[in-house]
Amino acid sequence: LAKTTQPISMDSYEGQEVNITCSHNNIATNDYITWYQQFPSQGPRFIIQGYKTKVTNEVASLFIPADRKSSTLSLPRVSLSDTAVYYCLVPRGSGGYQKVTFGIGTKLQVIP
Amino acid sequence: GAVVSQHPSRVICKSGTSVKIECRSLDFQATTMFWYRQFPKQSLMLMATSNEGSKATYEQGVEKDKFLINHASLTLSTLTVTSAHPEDSSFYICSAAGTGGYGYTFGSGTRLTVV
Numbered sequence: 001l002a003k004t005t006q007p008i009s010m011d012s013y014e015g016q017e018v019n020i021t022c023s024h025n026n027i028a029t030n031d032y033i034t035w036y037q038q039f040p041s042q043g044p045r046f047i048i049q050g051y052k053t054k055v056t057n058e059v060a061s062l063f064i065p066a067d068r069k070s071s072t073l074s075l076p077r078v079s080l081s082d083t084a085v086y087y088c089l090v091p092r093g094s095g096g097y098q099k100v101t102f103g104i105g106t107k108l109q110v111i112p
Numbered sequence: 113g114a115v116v117s118q119h120p121s122r123v124i125c126k127s128g129t130s131v132k133i134e135c136r137s138l139d140f141q142a143t144t145m146f147w148y149r150q151f152p153k154q155s156l157m158l159m160a161t162s163n164e165g166s167k168a169t170y171e172q173g174v175e176k177d178k179f180l181i182n183h184a185s186l187t188l189s190t191l192t193v194t195s196a197h198p199e200d201s202s203f204y205i206c207s208a209a210g211t212g213g214y215g216y217t218f219g220s221g222t223r224l225t226v227v
């Protein structure tokens with residue numbers, strides 16, 4: 001199970017782009033990188049998943065360099081409702097579903 | 113997309129009683145389910161992993177006789193907190209993985225308060 005490291009907290013003003021980087025140095029060949037968002041008193045919500053290069057969906061982009069030892073979640077033009085904790089996870093991608101261990105996550109505070 | 117329904121969302125019980133929390137996968141078959149506990153301002157802590165039809169695998173330090181997990185079908189897993197005490201008060205979250213969806217889908221959580 002790849003260990004992940006992220007900043008504990010970040011602040012951003014409304015309308016700005018936010019980039020949260022996660023390190024996963026011991027990522028394995030079959031591992032995918034997944035990001036989740038969690039609001040207080042709610043379960044984590046899937047944001048985006050990727051394997052390499054760049055992935056974009058309607059809410060975020062995920063940038064993964066060639067060595068895959070890190071990844072960056074990019075949230076364009078954040079709003080107050082994006083204030084949440086963001087988790088970077090690297091569960092095993094093959095051989096069945098392995099347990100997912102959460103790190104501390106990054107608490108994003110969006111400021112008006 | 114994949115949806116996991118967790119009930120109840122909030123429960124208050126008296127010390128010494130038992131509480132059951134249900135986790136259902138609504139539109140996919142959950143071959144594996146995970147149960148987490150989260151204390152205020154902390155991350156999710158994995159309690160146990162269960163595969164349909166098999167006994168759950170508990171993480172170190174989690175009492176299997178206190179936190180009973182049943183995963184009898186591909187769409188339902190339950191967590192029963194037996195003889196609950198105030199220190200069991202926490203936010204419990206289930207996660208299901210299986211066919212459909214993006215691997216791991218989480219329930220909305222259950223806030224347990226033991227008084």
